[in-house]
Amino acid sequence: MATVLVNGKEVEIGANERLNCIQAAAKAGEEIPAYCWHPELSVVASCRMCLVEVGDKKPDGTVAMQPKLVPGCQTPAKDGTVIISDSPKVREARKATLEYLLLNHPLDCPTCDQAGECYLQDYSFNYGRGYSRLNEPKNIKPDKEYIGDQITLFTDRCIMCTRCVRFTREISGSAELQVVSRGSHEEIDIFPGHPVNNPLAGNVVDICPVGALCSKDFLYQQRVWWLKSTNSVCPGCSTGCSVTVDQNEDRVYRLKPRPNPQAQGHFMCDEGRFGWKYSHSDQRLTSPEVRINSQVSTRDWDQTLTSARNALKKAASGKTKLAAVLSPWMTVEEAWLLGSFLKSLCSEAVLALGPVRINGQDEHFPKDVHGNPVQPTRFTIRAEKAPNRNGVQAVLSHLTGEVMPFEELLRLASAGQFSTVYLTGGDPEGWITELQAEAFSDVESVIVQDFLPSPVLQHATHVLPSGTFVEREGTIVNHRGLAQLIRRAVRGPDGSRPDTRILWELAERSGLPQTEVLRREIAAAIPALSALTQPELRDHGTLLNPSQPMLAGT
Amino acid sequence: MATFEPVLFARINKSDSASIRSYQADGGYSRLKEFLSMAPGDVTNIVKDSGLRGRGGAGFPTGLKWTFLPKDHPGPIYLAINADESEPGTFNNRYLMEKDPHQLIEGIILACHAIRSNRAYLYLRYEYGTSYRTLDAAIRECHAAGILGKNILGTGFDLDIILHRGAGAYICGEETGLIESLEGKRAWPRIKPPFPAIEGLFRKPTIVNNVETLCCVTHILYRGTEWFKSIGVPPDPSNPRDPGSYGPKLYCISGHVNRPCCVELPLGVTARELIEEHAGGVWKGRKAKAVVPGGISMGFLSDKELDTKLDFAGPGKVGCLGLGTAAVVVVDDHTSMVDVLHNCCRFMSHESCGQCTPCREGTHWMTKILDRIRSGNGRTEDLDLLLEVAGSMGIIPGTTICGLSDGAAWPVKNAINKFRPEFEDYIRSRKSSITSAQKMMAAH
Numbered sequence: 002m003a004t005v006l007v008n009g010k011e012v013e014i015g016a017n018e019r020l021n022c023i024q025a026a027a028k029a030g031e032e033i034p035a036y037c038w039h040p041e042l043s044v045v046a047s048c049r050m051c052l053v054e055v056g057d058k059k060p061d062g063t064v065a066m067q068p069k070l071v072p073g074c075q076t077p078a079k080d081g082t083v084i085i086s087d088s089p090k091v092r093e094a095r096k097a098t099l100e101y102l103l104l105n106h107p108l109d110c111p112t113c114d115q116a117g118e119c120y121l122q123d124y125s126f127n128y129g130r131g132y133s134r135l136n137e138p139k140n141i142k143p144d145k146e147y148i149g150d151q152i153t154l155f156t157d158r159c160i161m162c163t164r165c166v167r168f169t170r171e172i173s174g175s176a177e178l179q180v181v182s183r184g185s186h187e188e189i190d191i192f193p194g195h196p197v198n199n200p201l202a203g204n205v206v207d208i209c210p211v212g213a214l215c216s217k218d219f220l221y222q223q224r225v226w227w228l229k230s231t232n233s234v235c236p237g238c239s240t241g242c243s244v245t246v247d248q249n250e251d252r253v254y255r256l257k258p259r260p261n262p263q264a265q266g267h268f269m270c271d272e273g274r275f276g277w278k279y280s281h282s283d284q285r286l287t288s289p290e291v292r293i294n295s296q297v298s299t300r301d302w303d304q305t306l307t308s309a310r311n312a313l314k315k316a317a318s319g320k321t322k323l324a325a326v327l328s329p330w331m332t333v334e335e336a337w338l339l340g341s342f343l344k345s346l347c348s349e350a351v352l353a354l355g356p357v358r359i360n361g362q363d364e365h366f367p368k369d370v371h372g373n374p375v376q377p378t379r380f381t382i383r384a385e386k387a388p389n390r391n392g393v394q395a396v397l398s399h400l401t402g403e404v405m406p407f408e409e410l411l412r413l414a415s416a417g418q419f420s421t422v423y424l425t426g427g428d429p430e431g432w433i434t435e436l437q438a439e440a441f442s443d444v445e446s447v448i449v450q451d452f453l454p455s456p457v458l459q460h461a462t463h464v465l466p467s468g469t470f471v472e473r474e475g476t477i478v479n480h481r482g483l484a485q486l487i488r489r490a491v492r493g494p495d496g497s498r499p500d501t502r503i504l505w506e507l508a509e510r511s512g513l514p515q516t517e518v519l520r521r522e523i524a525a526a527i528p529a530l531s532a533l534t535q536p537e538l539r540d541h542g543t544l545l546n547p548s549q550p551m552l553a554g555t
Numbered sequence: 556m557a558t559f560e561p562v563l564f565a566r567i568n569k570s571d572s573a574s575i576r577s578y579q580a581d582g583g584y585s586r587l588k589e590f591l592s593m594a595p596g597d598v599t600n601i602v603k604d605s606g607l608r609g610r611g612g613a614g615f616p617t618g619l620k621w622t623f624l625p626k627d628h629p630g631p632i633y634l635a636i637n638a639d640e641s642e643p644g645t646f647n648n649r650y651l652m653e654k655d656p657h658q659l660i661e662g663i664i665l666a667c668h669a670i671r672s673n674r675a676y677l678y679l680r681y682e683y684g685t686s687y688r689t690l691d692a693a694i695r696e697c698h699a700a701g702i703l704g705k706n707i708l709g710t711g712f713d714l715d716i717i718l719h720r721g722a723g724a725y726i727c728g729e730e731t732g733l734i735e736s737l738e739g740k741r742a743w744p745r746i747k748p749p750f751p752a753i754e755g756l757f758r759k760p761t762i763v764n765n766v767e768t769l770c771c772v773t774h775i776l777y778r779g780t781e782w783f784k785s786i787g788v789p790p791d792p793s794n795p796r797d798p799g800s801y802g803p804k805l806y807c808i809s810g811h812v813n814r815p816c817c818v819e820l821p822l823g824v825t826a827r828e829l830i831e832e833h834a835g836g837v838w839k840g841r842k843a844k845a846v847v848p849g850g851i852s853m854g855f856l857s858d859k860e861l862d863t864k865l866d867f868a869g870p871g872k873v874g875c876l877g878l879g880t881a882a883v884v885v886v887d888d889h890t891s892m893v894d895v896l897h898n899c900c901r902f903m904s905h906e907s908c909g910q911c912t913p914c915r916e917g918t919h920w921m922t923k924i925l926d927r928i929r930s931g932n933g934r935t936e937d938l939d940l941l942l943e944v945a946g947s948m949g950i951i952p953g954t955t956i957c958g959l960s961d962g963a964a965w966p967v968k969n970a971i972n973k974f975r976p977e978f979e980d981y982i983r984s985r986k987s988s989i990t991s992a993q994k995m996m997a998a999h
Contacts, residue, residue: 044746045746045910046956047743047910047912047956048911049911049913049954049955050912052953069951069953070952070953072746075746093947094952094953097947098912098913098954101915101917101920102912102916104916104919104920105916134940135920135923136924136932136937137923137924137927140919160912161909161910161912161915180909182909183724183906183907183908183909184906184908184909184918184919185904185907185909185915185916185919187909
């Protein structure tokens with residue numbers, strides 16, 4: 002154990018923690034402002050915002066301070082390190098650095114996307130001088146509207162922290178961004194004809210501490226102080242990046258990665274970042290339907306649910322079997338609700354795992370110039386696009402022993418084995434083909450719970466419009482067994498219902514649908530999922546098998 | 556010291572001084588084999604004992620620098636020779652490289668032997684075309700004579716010297732900027748630690764030495780440490796941290812003098828002596844108003860400080876940054892200090908690499924303020940602002956990675972502190988003499 006003194010406060014640092022002064026101070030609850038330093042990127046110590054006084058506490062108790070200010074990012078915190086971040090000397094240096102940074106920075110905060118979450122604003126407010134002594138014209142550098150399909154650069158707002166340049170060199174490996182020119186005239190730019198279009202490009206917008214790099218998707222859409230953030234998980238692939246869903250008045254505006262060393266680290270891919278658009282698609286299913294001979298007989302939720310329940314019960318007591326497809330896009334709670342309900346109706350019920358979409362191969366970053374991955378891996382976009390295969394499988398194997406693949410269920414359905422099937426969708430890219438859907442053409446009752454139309458709808462007798470991941474709450478388990486909570490951020494379109502509520506009412510449970518209750522039930526029933534009740538689930542998630550090593554990004 | 560015999564410059568006026576034949580005729584390379592058979596540590600110790608300090612500007616003890624290399628490193632270890640001579644007013648390395656390249660090459664071989672390096676990179680500023688051609692020819696001659704390449708003179712020591720021409724940036728003269736540039740990257744100085752001696756070029760231990768320093772190494776080996784210590788200024792006994800300023804030094808004198816020149820003199824001559832005795836006095840019969848002691852980044856001596864000894868400690872005693880490259884630039888009394896300072900600031904602003912915030916923004920801001928003062932829109936408060944800006948830049952307050960920012964701040968501090976009345980007069984008189992039309996022009 003090492004003890005570090007931060008502004009007189011003692012803080013303990015673990016033996017294997019390699020922290021710099023900024024991180025050590027953060028442990029003690031002291032903020033050391035910084036621009037160029039980022040925990041996942043190399044240290045350049047160039048913004049000079051994190052200057053602090055540093056010294057050493059000798060064994061005899063005396064403290065020897067270094068005469069010069071040193072950058073906190075570059076200085077390791079060791080046993081006996083003394084950090085002073087609130088002295089007049091430090092405050093003067095910060096004030097000077099902020100004045101320098103603001104010299105040529107346009108004060109266009111009213112039209113800047115970053116305003117409200119801008120480190121230049123925050124630090125100027127906390128540590129700056131409040132007025133500029135520049136009596137000369139500012140340097141004006143032309144904006145670069147196109148540096149990537151999703152990214153625009155307001156060159157004049159840039160403070161040259163070079164985080165974006167280092168990101169493209171160290172994390173994506175694509176190295177599109179660079180510094181051109183010199184001194185006060187230098188700018189971030191791309192090499193002509195090589196825009197920032199790598200699969201991780203959107204991260205440069207997040208790591209930009211000011212409003213220089215902006216997302217074209219989010220540009221001028223919302224003032225950030227109107228947005229409400231909900232901690233959630235990206236359902237784009239089995240990496241399960243921790244994210245925040247930023248919404249206002251039931252409209253999602255953006256997803257941002259939420260640092261989680263257990264899941265993905267600090268970043269997320271563009272596929273996930275911009276992959277929530279289907280939530281607001283005008284194709285969404287918004288009306289429950291019961292269809293008799295292809296005619297809609299009712300669009301009422303209560304009647305539809307009752308009819309669906311009757312169909313299930315009828316099949317359970319009949320000779321032909323009852324079957325269900327549990328999509329790997331479901332949460333663990335939803336899978337449990339449906340699976341246990343059907344099993345309680347009929348212990349013979351066939352439960353299968355929905356199709357797990359695999360797109361190509363896992364994509365590892367950084368990549369070299371030839372596109373080959375370089376060790377160590379810093380980020381992975383997984384080929385397995387279903388977010389919760391692990392979780393649904395755990396439920397299925399508890400309920401049925403062996404997990405039946407989707408193809409097998411299709412085969413049995415075509416053979417006329419089932420009178421009622423309950424199908425859950427959830428894959429926004431589509432999960433069933435016309436040909437596969439034909440398997441259900443002769444099934445008496447086809448109950449489809451999904452939020453987007455799919456070929457199977459033509460055979461559906463019951464349509465239950467469900468919610469997307471921003472409208473639901475529940476647990477998903479990523480590729481390495483990390484269980485995380487997705488949370489409801491917005492209300493779905495009128496007529497749709499979150500899946501938990503649909504299934505809760507279908508199973509005629511009493512009271513309001515509560516995932517917490519379900520998790521307790523699951524943890525008690527399924528040993529593999531017993532960790533679901535742990536409080537960490539709400540934060541960075543909980544590992545179902547803690548013996549697995551922690552590797553961010555891999 | 557009229558009797559001083561030039562050592563580094565002993566051969567520069569001979570005809571054909573750059574050829575290996577003439578160098579060997581004067582005794583060059585004659586004891587190289589003997590020195591190469593000494594233990595590397597012994598060579599280092601000789602250089603350490605001589606008290607040789609780096610001639611590139613910072614004056615760091617050379618032998619001590621060599622001892623910072625990791626012991627028993629499996630290699631490779633590199634020597635990088637800093638010939639990116641870009642401090643304004645400095646041209647001593649150019650003489651050494653154009654007129655006596657073999658003296659430098661012998662120094663490089665000896666230094667590489669001492670630090671166990673088999674590869675030396677000579678980083679030459681692009682503008683020195685003649686130096687490049689001379690050095691290139693000299694290196695070829697050495698290869699032909701078996702003095703470079705494999706198994707030098709049968710001693711089993713291998714060495715290659717790679718000539719690298721820079722692309723023209725002041726910052727490439729900063730040792731870690733030079734290393735980055737050699738690696739093919741943008742010359743942004745690195746953060747230290749690790750220092751280059753631990754992790755430098757291509758992430759291997761690297762020693763960066765100046766051309767003149769390595770030329771001195773040759774003579775220290777041939778003539779001994781006693782000879783070297785007999786020249787120059789011994790340590791100040793009242794300052795235990797002063798290692799002394801031993802040896803000969805090349806002083807470049809330029810600016811408003813009758814005879815700009817580069818002369819070799821023992822360390823510790825005064826600025827006045829240089830101007831009066833070696834440069835033929837201030838031109839046009841005028842008086843010196845200010846003198847740059849060692850390249851513009853070192854600040855200014857006022858006319859009252861001309862008797863300052865130009866050794867490693869002298870300029871610091873009168874508020875300058877240091878001896879720097881010993882490039883003395885003389886400013887006569889008809890020249891406005893505002894213009895001189897403006898020129899300095901413009902240069903530094905142009906050459907700031909743009910990595911650290913204070914230097915990138917500060918140098919440019921100071922230039923803008925001086926631009927405004929020159930356009931007649933100055934205020935006397937601007938002088939305090941300039942001082943404050945200069946005071947918050949540089950590694951002395953700890954706000955930058957390399958020393959360029961100190962070098963940009965020092966002329967401002969010195970000029971305003973030492974010539975403040977002139978600046979105030981200038982601001983007042985400009986204001987009244989300038990017409991409103993001119994002001995409008997200046998503002999746009």
